[in-house]
Amino acid sequence: MTPPPLRIGLIGTGRIGQVHAAGIAANPRTTLAVVADPFVEGARRVSERYGGRATDSADDLIGSGEADAVLIASPTPTHVDLIASSVAQGLPVLCEKPIDLDISRVEALRPVIREAGVPVALGFNRRFDPAFASARARVEAGEIGALEQLSIISRDPAAPPADYVRASGGIFRDMTIHDLDMARFFLPEIVEVQAVGSRLFDEGAREHGDFDTAVTTLRAASGAIVTIANSRHSATGYDQRLEAFGARGMLQVANAPTSLVSLSTAQHVEAKPPYQEFFLERYAAAYAAELAEFVSLARGEGSTSPTFDDGRAALILADAAQRSAEEGVAVPVDLS
Amino acid sequence: MTPPPLRIGLIGTGRIGQVHAAGIAANPRTTLAVVADPFVEGARRVSERYGGRATDSADDLIGSGEADAVLIASPTPTHVDLIASSVAQGLPVLCEKPIDLDISRVEALRPVIREAGVPVALGFNRRFDPAFASARARVEAGEIGALEQLSIISRDPAAPPADYVRASGGIFRDMTIHDLDMARFFLPEIVEVQAVGSRLFDEGAREHGDFDTAVTTLRAASGAIVTIANSRHSATGYDQRLEAFGARGMLQVANAPTSLVSLSTAQHVEAKPPYQEFFLERYAAAYAAELAEFVSLARGEGSTSPTFDDGRAALILADAAQRSAEEGVAVPVDLS
Amino acid sequence: MTPPPLRIGLIGTGRIGQVHAAGIAANPRTTLAVVADPFVEGARRVSERYGGRATDSADDLIGSGEADAVLIASPTPTHVDLIASSVAQGLPVLCEKPIDLDISRVEALRPVIREAGVPVALGFNRRFDPAFASARARVEAGEIGALEQLSIISRDPAAPPADYVRASGGIFRDMTIHDLDMARFFLPEIVEVQAVGSRLFDEGAREHGDFDTAVTTLRAASGAIVTIANSRHSATGYDQRLEAFGARGMLQVANAPTSLVSLSTAQHVEAKPPYQEFFLERYAAAYAAELAEFVSLARGEGSTSPTFDDGRAALILADAAQRSAEEGVAVPVDLS
């Protein structure tokens, strides 16, 4: 017999919260039970469209008994407390990344989660992208032999507003963190971090002491080397590529085409349209798969969801990258 | 104020009928009102999943007053009568291709439809494929200058069962007919048809005097020349490409990738996975767009749906191709 | 011991004659012995640059005893007589295509060559292009199973001067003839020809009753179908592609890139530079390989050079295409 849908409490109804609300409504194994946002109008609009009760209080949501699991899509500073309250109620959590910008708060939360024994998944949605997941599975299957180099290119279409940059924790904790997790998806045991950052074009970055351009190099315990190239802008659109180089060959993940049509003229041949606009388009399938996997996790069915510890590891790496970029040293890391 | 959804009566619940049922259920502007199939179990299964009343009688469906429009997905020999009955009731029709295998029955139906003044759309779904539609729009916009040559490659993954071939009317009326309409999407006024067919691999084709491999050449009134290459099989998967060559350049529609991942080894580099399996995958977006456009047609809002006359034109061209392939003559055609 | 270089007499010092002169000078197994052109200044310029004696008389060249073999690159109407004189002297011939525009003159020459027993090679240089030769070898090796469809795209960058068109014998005998031979390179036994031609843009074609755009369809004895798409112009440059479709897969020959660099901007991504300008660039390697193979032929070492009979077959096919395009009938052909 099919179990009843997992009743999900959604906290936060900004852009990413709305993506999750739509995903919950579309998934036959989930239902949107409660929607919380201190800006209650946002919660109401979401619940009207996708179902569930609207509330302005996350505590109400967590304590109501109406939800079987919690999806946290609220601002980063609220994550740690909301995870703690949820697991205290025995509610499995899917939390958007990053857990927090302060690793000491993350470390403090770690034993709390362990003791609660409740699963906490982190929203590293790119692991669920069909292309990246397939590339990784094919590496695991040995198609290219031992993995020796991994190159990740990740460039946003345009720099965020200066205010966003101020609160983001900087490019490494905000943007690179996705790529650091992708690196760990292929090579979980990273032991050293180098990074270099520049301010080339973004006023917001300049204002807040952040970088708009960065390269991060990681060394894995196996000796494999990872390179991550980031930029806060990209004229051709959202640029998300990966290349896994191994002893016997190479797997490459290309950008997703936005059309099958190419144009050839006297000026240039086989020109394709620019890349997809941004992550909502590029990772639409990944968000759906992430949610499905979280249901399995919440149900105790076995799951490949990235966990709280993956979120912690990514933050440790981001901190190390930040320090390396600032101090010009290679930073050894211990993710255990 | 949003009008209520268009209540659609679906006739036929085979593979393509089920695609349409799912599309009707997913489209906020349509609702599945009645489902008819003489094999009433099929109708019931569809109505249970996607809504609507099940009946074993198409006449019941058409006469019930429960449907605002009719979608005909039943076997080809039933199309003419069902269209006639529907328009007699004033019900707009979306009919799967072909209208009929016998052009005389189509010609007889033509004045009936004209007099009824009810819109009849034909299910040439490929016109709604984003890639083909974009290529055609860009040709219309003049990106490649005057269109001089159009090349269409259309190969099914594997030959159909011999029984299907027997009833299909042959490769030109069954398979090429889609490409003939695609040719007319770019170049409506075709004036001459040449074709050559071969029996190379398919027992069913051999048995029933059909071809499994065919090339059709069309001349448009403008002098532009169209080439259509068909095969009943394709080891690499469903092969659907188009190339529009004009005075100032070329637009090419590639096959849809099934993954963004490519593999390079000592044997070969940049190898991609095989093409999509078949039309349900390749044209999923097209079916949805086709339905949306039919709603506009039924509502009298203006529509780009291919019409009964497009269906008739495609059949005339298919007949001409058949004759050309059999008799070794170029066949002039008059589509007016 | 290495034999002395083959002493070649070159007749004709136009564009293609100069290509051959350079090739003869560059090949260590050949030497340019005599150069003949009624426009003796041309002969002198070539001999000064590449060696050999200049003369205004082809008869002088053929009768001089100074040449071991003859390369005929003079105007088409002179080919038949020059071949006849050469083989009468026992001199192996490499003759540019076509043999003649009049098939009756070709047929009359046929027994002459047979009786002389002297090898006559035809300048179908594309057979020696590394890409086409490799594609054909891989078809022969069975990589794609039985060959079922062959598609050839062949478009010149720009229409020739009207005068050229007048003397060329028309697009089929002048341009398509290369593609007809390429078709026979893969499928020697062609049994039927269909063609359609249009006059779309070229004043010269219009003036002289020729076509500037043509599609030719061939049926091979095996049932395989060949499509040849020709145009007298191509905005993107010299367009030379081929696709061999078989029971187990497909081999595709792309246009040669003119640079490894591609450009991506906000307008379009991965845009490459236009194709090569024309045949001198595209087939440079082929001309060299053609000459090398002719040396083997002249030396009786075994050779894959296309022969007089291949030249005759291509002309028969071109005549059939011309007739099919004019009369709207499929033309059966017998190439034996």
Next chain:
Amino acid sequence: MTPPPLRIGLIGTGRIGQVHAAGIAANPRTTLAVVADPFVEGARRVSERYGGRATDSADDLIGSGEADAVLIASPTPTHVDLIASSVAQGLPVLCEKPIDLDISRVEALRPVIREAGVPVALGFNRRFDPAFASARARVEAGEIGALEQLSIISRDPAAPPADYVRASGGIFRDMTIHDLDMARFFLPEIVEVQAVGSRLFDEGAREHGDFDTAVTTLRAASGAIVTIANSRHSATGYDQRLEAFGARGMLQVANAPTSLVSLSTAQHVEAKPPYQEFFLERYAAAYAAELAEFVSLARGEGSTSPTFDDGRAALILADAAQRSAEEGVAVPVDLS
């Protein structure tokens, strides 16, 4: 009036010396005057094939007065002395990279060359590769706006013999040095170096304390960041790619195709043959262009040849990369 060919004295007749000998013989503006190699048999074989007098003494060559310029292709430890002797005789020099493995010897040579006032070119042949040269010219022309990131991928097909590794000075001074110069071709002013190296597969590297896999990150004075990925092996062949990312777009240099043919089957589609074998194939055109440009330099006609100072800069960067990889620090550099 055309000046007489530049008489070149070639020192060293190993693999690269032979490439240069062939290039000198093929270039109409150069002639091979003297060939020196202590292994005089090698010198003799080269002079027999490409001209010039053979000698076992480089001093003889330099002092003979028979050469207008010197091309040094002997083992690295001899470069400094041979450059010094040549410029002392007023002979322009084209020297293979690296100048020396010891930067102090290079610094000592620097004022000697300056005082002599004789041009010394360094054999960074990749600057002359048509693809890299075109990409750089297009960056200079502003096609992608300000250059922000430069990614260089450079992988040899297979690890060299262990003996070679021992004498090579390590991967950074031997292999990366080409890429460091390529970085400076686009961004001459490099100010900081980070590197990470691993020993993953090559016994020779392990034995001699070298790396077989390395990533080097450079920061330019402009803030632009360069990434260089190196490997001593590559299953798919010689892997030489570059990507220049700018404010307005991206220029990419692909690997050179070894064939225009691609294969599609039920297993994979559009698979191309592996990349070229190694540098002799990949950079054939570059060696010819390098020599031509050196002739201009030697003749005082103005030249784009990389100079002794470029060779020195690359070695400083290689040393910095070596130190960074060993000590885990970012190394600031001053190339002035």
